[in-house]
Amino acid sequence: MNRPNKRRQTPEQVSELTTNRLSVYLRCLNELDAAAVETISSQALAEQFQLNAAQIRKDLAYFGEFGVRGVGYYVKDLRRHLRQILGLDQHLRVVIMGAGNLGMALADYPGFRQEGFEIAALFDAANEKIGHESRAGVPIYDIKELRRLARRERLDIAVIAVPAPQAQPVVDQVIQAGIKAILNFSPGSLKVPAEIKLKSVDLTVSLESLSFFLAQHEAPRA
Amino acid sequence: MNRPNKRRQTPEQVSELTTNRLSVYLRCLNELDAAAVETISSQALAEQFQLNAAQIRKDLAYFGEFGVRGVGYYVKDLRRHLRQILGLDQHLRVVIMGAGNLGMALADYPGFRQEGFEIAALFDAANEKIGHESRAGVPIYDIKELRRLARRERLDIAVIAVPAPQAQPVVDQVIQAGIKAILNFSPGSLKVPAEIKLKSVDLTVSLESLSFFLAQHEAPRA
DNA sequence: TTTTGTGAACTAGTTCACAGCT
């Protein structure tokens, strides 16, 4: 029933918009599965979020034919496929650069562990932090130890939570250590070689986008 | 020199992609201004990030004619215009819902204050937190006090940093309190009326997008 | 000459609509 008979493992270049949606679908399927729902149609799935059913079918069709005509998608089945497509069957190890407020909060963020990510370590340059650990027990190492740790243990993803001026040098060290995927929370643009995947979450830009909205819609205040 | 002689205050519907880029330009202009640079061409600006010069000119042209042909843009001038377009001349007041790790970290995040946002308060439902304050001195109130505070003081933006199950009810309260713009950090999709601007930052989706990248590019691990 | 502002061309992403499978 679930032999993706076409285009299996042929993701050529799927847009990031598509893969982001896959994450969203997966979360929804987790909930449906927990609620013991057996099958779901693209239509029903689309109604959950603000989305078109054809969009969902197209997104999934990049990776195989997971559905059954006349029925929809088997929840367990599709969930398993999405986890595999997103690489979540692999247990990825994450390090967080910067043990400030944000870094510590991210280290203990329950959402990460939930989907199978392991927060392996925090790194900081401040002596007084090194040797301690986050509330949830993530150890804080000296940033100089990064390469050593990376050699000993596999590290898949680095999260950048250092102040803006340190961001580029820290990213350079992360790349030196052989880490290929970076989630950046520092503001401003970072330079990375083409083979490295950098994803940035810019909190200031997000707030300013709301500010723009208010400026356009609110009666211009006195 | 800086009379936007056309289409002033005519933003009809500008794409969010455009407004996000305006934030990025502004940050760059801040740095240029600090470095006492007087003028900048779209070409030079484009080289800073991974962007096309025509893109920048188009983005700016939505709001007026800010440039001078043969010269480029006057840094101070354009900076002032962008701040005005983004509504940053207005000193916006932000509340953070949820005084957990993430909420507290966001409350003290220096990047927000920097651009003129004021973090007015944290709100939580847990009695033991209420009455305390963040390290930087943001007071923590009972979430039941939100409407009262909103009536007394203007509150422009709410940041949602509560666990997923509480997100929707908290958002409903925020809207009840008359707040029109929401920055959501909780995972999952939230329902808001059309006149409310909701911007979501989904940390799990971000990490999973990196996971996808690794799954595609890394030699499939044993 | 330099560089903007912008129509035209192009590219990417979404939605429609329907053939084809169950």
Added chain:
DNA sequence: AGCTGTGAACTAGTTCACAAAA
């Protein structure tokens, strides 16, 4: 009958290329 998978049509976003301004 119901729902997927997908080409075709459409919409949004980006880049090109050039006339016009300083």
